[in-house]
Amino acid sequence: MFKKDRKRRIIYNDDSDQQFARLNRPPYNFIDEQSFIDARTTPTFGTQVDTYVWNVGNGATPPWGPWAELNDYIVHPFLGTHQYATDAIIKACHSNNMEIWGSLRMNDSHDAHVKQLEHTNDSFKSKHPEYLLGTIADRDLGNEHIESYQWAALNFEHQAVRDHRLSYIKDNAETHDFDGYELDFTRFIWNFPQGKELELAPLMTEFIKDVRDVLDNIGKKRRRKYTFIVHVPDSIETSLMLGLDVEKWMSNQLVDIVVAGMGFNPYKMPIGNWKQLGLRYGIPIYTSLNTRPLFKLYRDTFRSSAAWIKYIRGVADWWWYCDVDGIYLFNLFTHCEFNTKPLDKEIVYKPLSEIGEISTLKKENKIYAIDSVVGMFTQASVASELPTILDKNERRILLNVGFDANDEDATFVLHVWLNQDGQDLRIWVRVNHVSVELMQDSNHWIATLPEGIFRTGENDFTMYCNIESVTNNPIIVTEVFVEAEF
Structure with missing residues (x-):
């Protein structure tokens, strides 16, 4: 239905949290399946969004495992299951001629501060603590140490971990009628022990080849190819230093599309280097913007004023100047969902009708920024200019x-x-x-x-x-x- 090399002006990432009852608060009033679709999905129809990305979770079934129960991640009764919720979004997208990808967070560590292993986001972790990148004692090292987050991630050095993840991908991609499947290596960034990433990179390349084979086989059975996407860190070098040999994946045609960037350094990203690789191997490069930047002005001003939309326009204008293939938006919807100082929903979705084309950005007020701090994802990011x-x-x-x-x-x-x-x-x-x-x-x-x-x-x-x-x-x-x- 959708060719892998089609034009995609805006790619919209949805973390899928609206399927859970915990989000049944303003600006939403979930009462049925249509109100669920209208929350985040309907506002993308008729805009410059060409591809919808639905987060399928972290590889646990149901998504987020035991950690979900502790944090009230309970699916709305009118949806019943996460599988039904996913299919409802797929059906809505296809009914509006919208391409949709499933997106798997490859090693999510939002559970890094749980009190015991049994509360982590995948029961596989508590059953096999030997497959983790650290121990629960690392949780208390202090958040200045990445080990306090990394410990809860799975170590892909182990064949059992790779098999566990591949099995989920096969089942999930077969169960749902996605047009493409994305592996998100930015949530979170650690897949191998510190200092061993380069040595173990061939294991991840072999895993990517296995995923390619799985998706190709599913595509043959359903008589419609799966587009295979990887979302990787800021640069070719930072990706490789984390064990992701993206150039090898591209040169061997293991992936169809690359989404590049953590989203916090939009002006410092080496877009030219990515474009060179994309042209060399015939693979589109989309750049990712996290719409919740990490600078102080965002916390003090952007969450309560129109400065936020100016910032998004400025990044888009710069990226189109750099001749990117399209723009990937992350966390856009969150800005109307904050408990304090939420933005109006119409403002939040306004960029979707503006930033996808140079012509609609012209004469619009913008903010250009010098990239600042990147938080705990420094290893995946290019060096910041400030402070x-x-x-x-x-x-x-x-x-x-x-x-x-x-x-x-x-x-x-x-x-x-x-x-x-x-x-x-x-x-x-x-x-x-x-x-x-x-x-x-x-x-x-x-x-x-x-x-x-x-x-x-x-x-x-x-x-x-x-x-x-x-x-x-x-x-x-x-x-x-x-x-x-x-």
Whole structure:
């Protein structure tokens, strides 16, 4: 029905939590199957979304195992089972000529803080603790240590673990009429012991080959091929360092599509490198944006203002400038579901009718950002530009701007956040060798930039101030944004 090399403007990922009664709260009122479909799925129809991605869970049956019961992940009575819920979404998508993929979280560790093994998200873990990447004692190391999350992940070094996962994929892909099947290696990122990932990468390549064979056999039986997708970390290098030899998968034609990116470093991602591989092997590359970025401004401002949609537009504009094959959106729906300061549902779904084409982004207000911290997924991410120290020495920071740089109707306003106010502090930026002084505005620094100062693509951007670096109390730049206003 849907060719693997078809054009996909927006790919929309749904974590499928609306099938559970725990989400029966505003903005939703679940009373029947149609209200379930209308919650997150119907708003994508008639937009620029060409592919719907339904999270099938973590490889446990039912999804999330014992951990689900502890966290009230109970399927709505009117749906009955997670299998029925899945088929209802598939039917709704196909009825609206929408391609749909099943997406398996390959090694989810949301259960890393459980009190006992029996409460983890797959009973296979408690039955075989020897197959985990750590022990439950690692849980208490402190969240500054990735081991406190990693311990609950399965170790794919063991054949039994690979067999367990392959068996689930076969059963799930046979049971449901998905058009494609995605392995999500970004939730979470650890599949092998620390330090052994490169050595064990061939095991994962063999596993990918086995999945390819399974999906091909199912496709032959149903007389319709399965599209095989992998969702991997930010770069070819970070993927390989985690045991994912994506280039080998591509060169051997084991996968049909690559979705790249953790979603937190959209401007620093080496899109050009991914595009080169995609062109070399004839495989589309889609870039993934997590719409819940990890910077402070998101928590303080984006969740309660239209700045959020400007940020999404800015990323999309940059990515289309980079000639991506399409945009993959993660966690979009969550913004109208927060218990505190939720956004209006119409605002949340508005990007789906804007960011899929360059023409619908033109003349829309945007925010371009310099990538900041990435949380616990550092090993899967490219290096962040921020935070950085500010002193009398000019510090070069990567600043990318999309098509708006050439728009004479755009006004650009620069915003900079620091870790302190700084008495008698003066700050300058130099954009493509033009110096501009910033003025303090409440809790941050701001400047309207001269007309024509930006160019499309990478801009030469430096920052400096009038104070020498002080070791015991340094001035630190935490966030930098550029608003494009029309």
